[in-house]
Amino acid sequence: MPNIRITKAYEKYKGKPRTVAGPSRTLNVHKFAESRASELESLHSILKERLSNDFRSQRSKRRRTTGHDNRVAKGRVRKKQKSGEENLNKPDYLKNDKKTLPRHVRRRLELKKNSLNGFSTSGDGTKRLRTHLWHAKRFTMTKLWGFYLPLGVQGRGRGSRALLKKLKGGVLVHDASYCSAVQLNLYDMVIHIFFQDLLLSILKTVLVPSPCSHCEDSRNDILSGAIYGSAELHHVGATFAKTVAPVTYMWQPQQCRKADAKVDHADICGEQQKVDGCASLRRLWVWIHAAAFIEGYNALQNACERQVDAAGSRVSCISLEDHLGRLEVIGSRASKLLQKILHPATCSSVNSSLVKYESYIKNEDQILSSAIFSLSVDDPRFLNKDIPDALEVKAQDILSYKKDENGGNGTPKRDMKLRSCSSVEREGTYGLSECIDLWDAKEGIDPPIEENILCMEKHHQRMELFRIGDMKSGRQQSSVERRSSRFCPILLLKNDNHKTSIIRWSIILPLCWIKVFWIALVTNGAQAIGLREKRWIACDLGLPCFPREFPDSNAYSCFMSLEEAAYDEKSELRSPPTRTWKVPVSSPWDSVRLGLEGLSGVGHGRMQHEQLSPNDTSYSRRCITDTESSCSAPFEGFVARTSYVLSQFLDEISDSHLLLFPKVLDRTKCISKFMKDERLLNEDTDRAIYQINRDQKPCFVRVLLHAYREGSFEEGAVVCAPHIDDVMLFTARSDISKGELQVPESFVRSCFSQQATGKWEFQVPEDPAAKESYRLPIGFITTGFVRGSKKLVAVALCEAVCLAHLREEQWKAVGVRKRRKEIYVLVRNLRSTAYRLALASIVLEQWEDDVECL
Incomplete structure (x- = not known):
């Protein structure tokens, strides 16, 4: 009973508002500093002598695993490094000193430098990015294309689910200075x-x-x-x-x-x-x-x-x-982050309307896709949290864009222009400064102020706050002989288009300013990504990734040769019982010829490579140039990445009746019209298709694959042409036993055989069971499913004529109402015996071109 009364009294007291005023949130230290100025100056002089005028954070006090180690030998090493840093600033030190500094000391000093041009290089000539030191502490580094590049975060290569979540709700940044x-x-x-x-x-x-x-x-x-x-x-x-x-x-x-x-x-x-x-x-x-x-x-x-x-x-x-250099900023909140960091440089003596980049960000719907902005921005290290409101102006004072009245299909109008730079300069605005500074980057641009000078300036500001020492003398010491700047000219590229819903920005800036903006982006919430994470994002957005999805280039051949060498080296480290059978790392694109020959009843036995006649067309020939490297292998065919190229190919082979639709602007309605028309499908078209492709090189198109019901498609998986009975079997029944459409394991091990030259060839099976179950290849998957993605889409390159033949065969087998724009194909992973049904969507039937690359 007493406890109940106490509880009720406590609840009654708890509901009453408290009237006790808290302490003041603002404390003025100037009056205390003036009264104790002599004491503070004496304490500062003692600390100055004890620290040798070096007020940086001591290394032994930092949170490191070896911070507690104060051995005498370690102290000697620190003294040697410190003396090396001081002597290395002298120009003739390395020439006069016979005993050079240790390698790790020289490398650390080299990475600390911020030269105007060029990259720091290793002993073998491999270049390091300006953000190499930052990435090397956090990422797995790989030597590729003459650079040390961040492959991905440390681990087993997972984390795609969290990355895609960050893409939709945050910001990602990638250092693309290797381009x-x-x-x-x-x-x-x-x-x-x-x-x-x-x-x-x-x-x-x-x-x-x-x-x-x-x-x-x-x-x-x-x-x-x-x-x-x-x-x-x-x-x-x-x-x-x-x-x-x-x-x-x-x-x-x-x-x-x-x-x-x-x-x-x-x-x-x-x-x-x-x-x-x-x-x-x-x-x-x-x-x-x-x-x-x-x-x-x-x-x-x-x-x-x-x-x-x-x-x-x-x-x-x-x-x-x-x-x-180039920085890629990707994510749904990328515009807000740039609005926070990029502030156009303004003259303090000008009191007129000042341009701020927020005016552009707040009016994204009025900005053209693929737009270019020329800005001269402040050093992000000097930005204050409290930005004056005088910098905010309306976007229409600078831009005279008009919205597209037809629904914003991405087509720019003629009156969408930037006002001339001269009118902007006369109004007293320097935010849209002329891009002539960055376009003259070959002549050199002033680098940013060095970090040690900034630290000294901040130290003097703190001393000024406490009114200690002679401020004028301290500021005179901060001047350096090297010319530097607090403002950087940049080019800002908007990569937003109708193909993806994620906003992407590219910042082009001088190479000496890369590290400054990189630290600003990362410290303000952007997550850094490497090459592996960039590829995941490209697959999720449906964009091609170079060079993995460009088999018709020399860069693809060289890259895959390196991948195959790394795979062989990794497999040799395993014991023979634990090794898996070898599969081709680089897809054998020549085997697609077998699918083309299968349409005309040819293609029995091992696939033969035919020599081209001298009067081959531009699509049939292969251009031999002196620039091809030794690692490049001939690619039998070409990849059509624009509707114009695909249309030219169809005109070249006189096959306009093929069920491919690259020409019409409104392709969705056009395909729907053809789907409902039964007169377009006759028996004469099959014979024409069979006769044409026997002498033509394959034409590949990029397709997006979605699993019909189940299946996970890996990189390198083979895309096969299904029989119409296979499609009916998968689509008609709700439950399919796992053993109904499979190939023997012996065929999986021997379907691709490696020749003495290192080239892989497709072997037609001789076993009756394998002959009945195997399907002809028409393409290969270049990018598999990304784990954690809600789209679950894989990217593949398939032969265009084979796809048209499959579409025609499938449309004939079903009624008009059951026809689909997608094409049914079979996908089999290289180490799997089971075929999975997938729906293939041709990219060039959805967009006019497919040349944009992430």
Whole structure:
């Protein structure tokens, strides 16, 4: 009874509001510092002498596993390292000293440097990214394409579920500085129109699709520098054969060029910088992946040497490999993170309307896909949490974009332009500064302020807060001989398009500024990813990943040869009883020829490789170039990644009746129309299909595979052509026994045999049971299922004519109402005996092109 009363009294007291005021949240220390200034100065002088004027965090006090170790030998090593750091700053130290520093000391000092251009290299010449030290502590590193690159987080290669969750609810960042740009420009004083036509003629010979093939509005926006373009790079004269790499190209904006004029730009320090603008110096950047940079540079240089205008002017090809870097920011909250970090540099003496990047982020629906923004932003290390509201202005003060009235299908209008840089400068805004600084990256851009100087400045600020010491003398000591800047020119690329719902941004900036922005992105919530995680994201978004999904390139052959060597080395470490039978790491694409021959009743026995006749068409021949490396193997066929190329292939073989739909703009309605028309399917088409493909090289298209009911598709799995009875068996019955559509295990072990040359070939089985159950291959999976993804989609390359034949056969077997746009195929993992039914969707039937690459 007393306990109940106490409880009720406590509850009654608990409900009453408390009136006791808490202590003040703000404490003014200036009056205390003034009264005890002498005491604080004496304490500061004692600490200064004890720390030798080095106020950085002591290494022994850091949370490290060896922080407690204070042995005498360790102290000597620390002294040697410290003396090495001090002496290494002297230019003639290494020349005069016979005993060089240890390797780990030299490497640490080299990685701490922030040179204007280039990468630090190891002893064998392998380059290290500017973020190498950050990645090496957290990621598994691999030597690839001449770089030490982060493969993925430490572990067994899992974590895709958490990564995709972060993609949809957070931000991911990837250092893509291994991709480099090639600059095309002309130094002769010629008219700008002729120079633009000369560049367009060069790009037309090596790019598919070329800028001239776009619609008028898109072409004008690309040429004006408002948006960038994506295409495939080929060798000259082989635009429909072997691929070099997918590229991104962008023009120098027209508003940043002024013929025979000098424009004065007032920077933050009040200095005047005069930049000469010349109409003939409009440049073009072509971004190429590191796996094919040398080959791509040679292809562009060869095209420039062949193309010369009537006046004899020639376009020069310059490599920017060691001057520019690139950061990829991906995720649903990527725009908010950039809004927090990127603040356009403004002059403190200007009180007019100031441009802030938030105006662009808040109006994403008014920004073009593939848009380019030229900004000069503040050093993110100097940003304050409290940004003045005066920087916020409306986006329509800078952009004059108009929304698409037709539903926003991604097609830009002609009146969507950026205002000229001159009008922006006259209004006193420096946020959209001219991109001429970054486009002159070859001449050098001032690096950021060094970390030790920033630490000293922060220390002086703390001393100023407590009113200790002589502030003027301290600030004079912070000046350095090396020229530095607090502002960085960047190019911001928006990668949002109608194919994916995830927003992607690319930041192009000087190489010496990479580390500064990387730390700012990571510390503000972005999660770093490596090559493995990037591939997961590409598969989840339905985008191709270079070079794994480009078997018609030399980069694919070289990459797969390295993968196969690593696989063999790993298998040799196992004992013979625990080893699994060997399967081809690089898919044997030549075996698809057997599927084509199977349509005409040929293809018995081992697959034979036929030599091409001299009068083969451009689609049948293979372009042999001097740039092909020794590791490249011939790829029998080509991959169509644009509707134009696929249409040209169909016209070349005079097979427009094939059930492939790359031409019509509204492809969904077109396919639906064909599905409901029974007159289009007659018996004469089969005979034409069989006769054509026997002498033609295979044409591959990229397809997206979804499991019909069950199954997990792995990389390298073979895609086979099912019989119509197989499709009926899988679709008609609700429960299928596991043994109804399987091949013997002996056939699984011997279906692909490796020859003495290292090449894999498909073996037609001789066993009667295997003959009855095996199916002809029509393609291979390049990217398997990503664990944790809700889409569960795999990416494969399949032969186009075989897909058309399967679609026709399946449409004939069912009624009009049961026909589907997707095509039924069978998928079998290389070490599995069971076939799984899958639905294949052709990408070129959904989009006009498939050249965009992650």
